[in-house]
Amino acid sequence: MRKISYIEDFEVWKGEFSFSIPVRIRFSETDMFGHVNNVSPFIYFEEARIEYLKSVGLFENSxxxxxxxxxxxxxxxxxxxxFFQDSLRLYVKAAHIGNTSFDIHYMGVNQHEEVCLTGRGRIVYIDPSTGKPLKLGVSLKEKLLAASK
Structure with missing residues (x-):
């Protein structure tokens, strides 16, 4: 497998995931060649990220x-x-927790237990009235740390 910049040791990284959601590839997510369109994984990432954040209690404070x-x-x-009708298990974890942001990592595994996708993204907490980054609260950091153990 080729080197991925945000993964130091692939086997260690892979073993750190515990949260996942199932994804069934729909016809509308494929292109004219029958394979998943390059934008579809970002939709899967969003769905998995929201479910992950809900699971660690980050949407409890309305x-x-x-x-x-x-x-x-x-x-x-x-x-x-x-491809259309493939089954994907999309894993999510918090990888790095900083002062105003945290990184989320993703891993997509198909029905043959092959890793098909990896991804990462930075989530920044902002003040909704100013749009400026906010320091992550202690309770938020604790929830993320507890979920990544």
Missing amino acids: SHTEGIPIVADLQCDYLKQL
């Missing part, structure tokens, strides 16, 4: 006193093709 999460960047590495 008053947004700790700010709101926004995606600052997002990337995908395509390792194997995916």
Whole structure:
């Protein structure tokens, strides 16, 4: 497998995931050649990211006193093709927690247990009234750290 810049040791990285969601590849997500369109993984990442953040309790505070999460960047590495009706298990984990942001990593595994996609993205917490980054609260950091163990 080729070297991916945000993965130091692939086997260690792969073993650190615990949260995942199932994804079934729909016809509308494929292109005229029958394989998954290059934008579709970003939709899968969004769905998995939201479910992951809900699972660690980050959407319990509807008053947004700790700010709101926004995606600052997002990337995908395509390792194997995916096709209509393939089954994908999309794994998500918090990889790095900083002062105002955290990185989320993604891994997509097909029905043959092959890693087809990897990805990463930075989530920044901002003040909704100013759009400026906010320091991550202690409770938010604790929730992310607890979910990544």
